Structures are given as C-alpha cells and as structure tokens.
Amino acid sequence: MAEVIQFDAPIKLESGQEVTEITITDTMKQVGALRGLKLYDVMTSDVDSLIKLLPRVTSPRLTERDVSQLPIPTFNALATGIANFLVPSSPPEMTDIADES
Structure with a gap:
C-alpha cells in the first residue's frame, strides 16, 4: 500500500509546484525500483542511494535535484517511509528448538 508522507x-x-505531502507509491514494492542500487544501502538510508531511488517511487515525482535540496527533516521522513516498505509484512515464524542436555 502506498504511504503518504506529510511535511x-x-x-x-x-x-515550481509547492507540496505539503509526497506519496511513496506501490512502485516501491517492485524490485525494478532498486535497479542499480544496493539493497543494503537503501536499507541503511544511504543518501546517494535514496537520491536515486526517490524519483522512481514518489508522487508527485521528485527529481534528483529536488531530493538533494530537501531539508533534512523532510528527507528523513521520506527515508523512514522507504524503510517501512522494506520491513517484512508478517513476523518470522517461531520454531521450537529442543534443548539439548
């Protein structure tokens, strides 16, 4: 599901458009959005990686220049939104491990 980030x-x-919110679109769910990027870098909010990724997955579409000029709190909010897409949608299964005594 798309995530709306409000500023x-x-x-x-x-x-020239002024916006108070950006939507991270469902395109973020597709592996193609990550092409040319390292998943680890995206997961750790590497600035250069997010400058390339955000224009691919935002609406209204940000340019790399837009992303580069964002205030840090705004960039951080978008980075958190990206991270939310990378979190597993369900908890890992718990397995019972027998104690070896």
Whole structure:
C-alpha cells in the first residue's frame, strides 16, 4: 500500500509546484525500483542511494535535484517511509528448538 508522507512546511519542487505531502507509491514494492542500487544501502538510508531511488517511487515525482535540496527533516521522513516498505509484512515464524542436555 502506498504511504503518504506529510511535511510540517511546504516544499517547492523544481517544477515550481509547492507540496505539503509526497506519496511513496506501490512502485516501491517492485524490485525494478532498486535497479542499480544496493539493497543494503537503501536499507541503511544511504543518501546517494535514496537520491536515486526517490524519483522512481514518489508522487508527485521528485527529481534528483529536488531530493538533494530537501531539508533534512523532510528527507528523513521520506527515508523512514522507504524503510517501512522494506520491513517484512508478517513476523518470522517461531520454531521450537529442543534443548539439548
């Protein structure tokens, strides 16, 4: 499901549009969105990786320049939104392991 990230203050995009929210689209669920990127770097919110990834998965679509000029709290909110897509949707199964005595 897409995730809407709301900002405390509007940001102005390169297109001139001012926005108070950005949607991380379901495109983020597709492995193709990660092409050319290392999953570890995305999972650890590597700035360069997110500058490349966010334009692929946001609506309205951010440019790399837009992402590079975001205030840090706004960038952090988007990075958290990306991380939420990478969290497993269900907890790992618990297995009973017999004690060896």
